[in-house]
């Protein structure tokens with residue numbers, strides 16, 4: 001997908017976002033923002049054990065937009081939590097920008113999540129008593145960095161909310177609140193942005209705006225986005241859709257069209273529920 005807009009504007013956006021061409025300027029050089037190697041995650045033990053991830057090998061290139069899809073219970077949330085350093089695999093390794101984070105202690109992981117990862121949630125998760133600008137500055141404060149108001153203003157402009165900096169989240173629409181959440185996720189120029197159902201609470205038109213923003217963060221600013229979604233249209237904004245089923249990778253689609261994504265989901269869901277289309281999966 002093209003960067004869109006004038007080349008000069010795009011270059012400005014890249015500078016504004018703090019990214020080098022082709023990926024974030026920080027962190028050790030690796031072609032991959034995130035890598036999972038033979039990742040397993042089991043909840044519980046013995047007869048009660050649930051194998052949520054059963055050996056996942058996946059590499060997500062810097063500057064890419066990946067959608068993770070799969071039937072309910074296929075392991076999407078577990079994948080996201082392991083990849084983002086929120087949960088620990090029982091086996092295997094997770095690498096962020098080429099660095100193995102699997103063995104890091106809790107303090108290091110917290111620091112890493114604050115400075116090198118951005119999060120966007122379905123429910124926005126803004127702090128209602130803070131202004132828009134203060135919400136966007138929060139990750140910098142939490143990471144112990146000096147709040148960079150110019151940088152915060154630049155990302156707010158990037159998401160089309162330059163004039164709303166002094167408002168509080170309650171004074172904004174759902175779509176605007178999600179834009180603030182995206183600005184907050186981008187403000188530290190993270191190596192990867194994890195988005196969990198970012199359009200799940202939005203109407204169709206607003207959802208498209210939010211997806212276009214995520215797309216723009218990848219195309220213009222070199223961000224890396226990983227998005228869990230149930231929506232084939234949302235997934236079609238990604239470069240690639242990776243499917244999970246029963247804790248295993250179950251294929252992928254590049255340059256996905258909504259209809260093809262929907263077909264694949266029907267097949268996987270039928271297989272998971274033992275329906276007639278199971279053989280087609």
Ligand SMILES: Nc1ncnc2c1ncn2[C@@H]1O[C@H](COP(=O)(O)OP(=O)(O)OP(=O)(O)O)[C@@H](O)[C@H]1O
Pocket residue numbers: 043044050051052070071072073074075076077078079
């Ligand atoms: N904390 C937990 N304790 C026990 N089992 C869990 C836990 N978290 C997830 N599981 C199980 O692990 C499997 C994968 O769950 P996960 O939430 O990753 O799937 P998902 O694809 O995100 O599902 P959904 O689309 O319904 O959100 C499921 O069988 C789930 O019940």
